[in-house]
Amino acid sequence: MDKQDLASLVNPDPETLGRLMDRYGQDIWNYAYFLTKNRAMSDDIAQDVFISAYRNFSGFRQESSVKTWLLRIARNVSFNYRNAAFFRRALLMDVVSPTQPGRSAEQDYLEREATSEIWRSVMRLPVKLRETLVLHAKYELSVAEIADLLRIPEGTVKSRLFGARRRMESLLKEEREHEAYQS
């Protein structure tokens, strides 16, 4: 799937959609999960991202890579889902005041299914640091690409990366000490 391939499409093409999902489906789902930490929401976001891309192939003008184009859509969709989730929460809190102590099902899932302690630590970072870190480390975007995607200055990206790495070191150290104590 290259840029020209996609940009040449004027009409939606199911085959291209399939290839797009094969190539980027898991990446987009992961990105939504990094932002929302919620599986159901990530499913919905991934759906909306690819439907949106499918209906807007002709809007892709090769000014970014296909990956960053999809990430940008995913980011917008994710924020709107997060807003929606916030409002659901606000509304429910107002009406039924469900204060739930303890860990959520999502936290339990992450604890169980994360592939490593490093990923568990990443998911404990504040969302701004987490997002910047994964865009750099996992999606291998440059500082300039991240700045463009997040619409923030490059200096802010560097600062967030610095902050994310420092927090990660601290979390990983904490984890190592915890493990040592346990053993």
Next chain:
Amino acid sequence: MKPINPEWYEALKGEPLRERTFTDALAASIQERAARPPVRGTASRRLAAAGLTAALAAASAICYDGLLDTSDRAGHDAAPVQAASADLIVGSSFQPLPYDDNRITVRFSQSITDDHLPAVEAPHNALLERQTEDRAKFEFWTVRKEDGSYVFGADYYVKENDAQDWQPRGTATFTEQADESSLSKGGLISHSLGYDDYTVFAGQVLDPNAETVRLTDRKGNRTEATIVRNADGRFWVAVVYGRPDGYTLQALDRDGEPLGSPVR
């Protein structure tokens, strides 16, 4: 000199979760949805979370919808902002929330999720222009429809690089359905739109005594909304940086006295 990445960086190139979460079933579902013509009007998706359903059932019935739509009118790779569409209907018909006359009602309308929003092409009634940065601004507008519903729109513009002209980057809208207005008597109707790093809170002001609408975040920072009237009615608009996760919404009368109880 390029900084050396820490050793744990390499582990982040792999997958975060053990299982593949973008499943074949999910891909098939997307293909199926893509094959259908775009839905005009209400897009609905039942929220599956059992806990949420139970909570909503306890709260009588709530119809909620997320918000956004966009049209990529910029000609750039602007990402279309899709509707965070989700409605949940408990029971066979809409029921009002338990209503307290002294409470500001925060509620949400159906949103249009079509890719080519008819209202965007319709004549707009300009509402307000708000410049968020030297090179970014929103223009807000409304369109009142024949059935009494209205569309609230936010056009987002930027000046790219050294350009002096504003370039449209997208349009976000929500639609307030007229037939649900009984839920909002005496209060405010609230929505949010997100674009770039900004969140727009907005809605119609239905209480004629409301002179100020104030948002307060968890740190106590206050944002006074702008109240503005056009031919479609009286609306409040607040633009805040980021995606605030928790705020209090309060309407005040002309003497600065709170109207009803704040909504968090």
